[in-house]
Amino acid sequence: MTVQDPLVRIQGISKSFGAAVALENLDLDIARGEFVTFLGPSGCGKSTTLRILGGFQQPDRGRILLDGEDVTRLPPEKRHVNMVFQDYALFPHMTVRQNIGFGLELQGLDRASIKRRADEIMSFLELQPFAERYPAQLSGGQRQRVALARALAPDPALLLLDEPLGALDAKLRGQVQQELKSIQRRTSKTFFFVTHDQEEALTMSDRIIVMNHGRVEQDGTPEELYFHPATRFVAEFIGETNLLTGKVRGVDSDAVVMDWCGQTLRGHAPAGAPRTGDAITASIRLERLGFHAQRPDTPNALQARVVGKTFLGSRMAVDLEVAEAEGARLKAYVDTDVGQSVGEAPVWIGWDTDSMAVLRD
């Protein structure tokens, strides 16, 4: 994806550690004010990218442009980039105020300006009551906010966040996600967030870049990634999905017609549409399967038997076996009242062309 006047331009970055390739020829533009998330399993190269942007690691090849300036060889202290560390890395011998003031002090600000700016950021993040406390005297959530305040205080062009919510418990994490997103909106700063948690990525990001084995698998909005995953890896990594493997029957203007266990289905075509006869995989999200008493007039419709149900509270997971195709199974999420109403009798399942994404490999 190329952006007009990007804040960050990553050009052909590669990095190996011994025989292990961490990044392979990565090209990426990041626009101003974006909340970009790098998502992927551990070892996918997301942290390496972050550390290269922060200046803690040097790429083997390629360049990093920040605001048009080549910063590839600049040490961390010379970059207008700040980082929120995974373990927060708060300085234990300094109070909250001193931690936040550290970066300002090194920018050469005078005492009064440091105090003013620290107060400003502390009131913004509601840290005033803890100003004179030491990090050891704070809760996990408070420490996380101090780390954020410290990184934001010097007013960086780009803020790097290295899985900063990993150490929080599940309940707090949800709250902090909202907070982080709102802070990003209010400061209109560019956030570069790294996580392996797909839910976190979906909640907060304007744009998600899914990484695997040092390469970009897909780059898009959370909705695009969720409903139209480009690859099998993305479809499986984000959310739950049904994967249908079959053969291409034909391709028309906006859809791929495929054969799956003798059923003809229509799906959303990926870029670089497949050709007739190709073996392909399609992905359909569990909640996109609609239940009907009669044959629905959706482009895709199947008759299926319910073979299992799991109560999940507000919804149910229903296991289905397609009536006319032996061994063809699907899983669906339905509202609990719908789930409870279906029984032994076969049901009709229907979905749109757009709900089913044909994958790229």
Add this chain to the structure above:
Amino acid sequence: MNRGNRVLLSCVYWAFVLYVFVPLILMVLVSFKDSKFIGFPIRSWTFEWYTGVFADAQVLSTFGYSVVIAVLSTAISVVVGTWIAVLLEGRRFWGRAVIFGLTVLPALVPGIISAIAFRIYARGLGIEPGMGAIVWAHAVHNVPFVVLVVMARLSTLPKSQIEAARDLGADPLIAFLRITLPYLVPAILGASIFCLLLSFDDFVRSFFLGGYEPTLPVLIFAKLRSGMSPEINAIATVALILTAVVGIWAERFTRRLKKETEG
């Protein structure tokens, strides 16, 4: 643990406590004995030995001399030891194991051997016996303790601390001074106290490298040779109390420091 084991263990513990403290207690008791002969029973008590000690100009100046030597040698070992620790910890380079081994060696060489070696070496270099030579020998002997203690502490400093400092605009030197050094303070303080006590306590090196002026242990030794007297007990008791006070204060101080910064 069953009951029998527990009883056995507590017996061993109390036996150990007796073994350590009884000689000290006897020494302190005798220092109050109103008689020139060391031994029991004590029929009458006196402070005379103590007033004698505090009035004895030689004892006082010797005490001061020992303290100066301890402080100087500790200052040198702390600077050199911390420096070596910082260079060695968390780095891999060719010859690291050799350097580490050589650094720790002075702590392992028997005192008498290193004392003789120093004496010969000092003469070769034209260094006069006296304070300089003693400080030098004590400093070399104490460096390994500083290196080990500081390295242990340094290994627990999360790498992200330094990275965070760099990230916020600190060059490597500022990061060291503002982050690493404060983190090392408890270790440096602990090592310093240990070095002070080691130096204050040292006899062999001080004896071999000393000039005309004795250190406190050397003076006690000299006095012992001219006959036991409760005066020696009094000197030892004062030294005991002072070292215990310094040790306990240091322990409490480092503990408070740790509590404040580590929760």
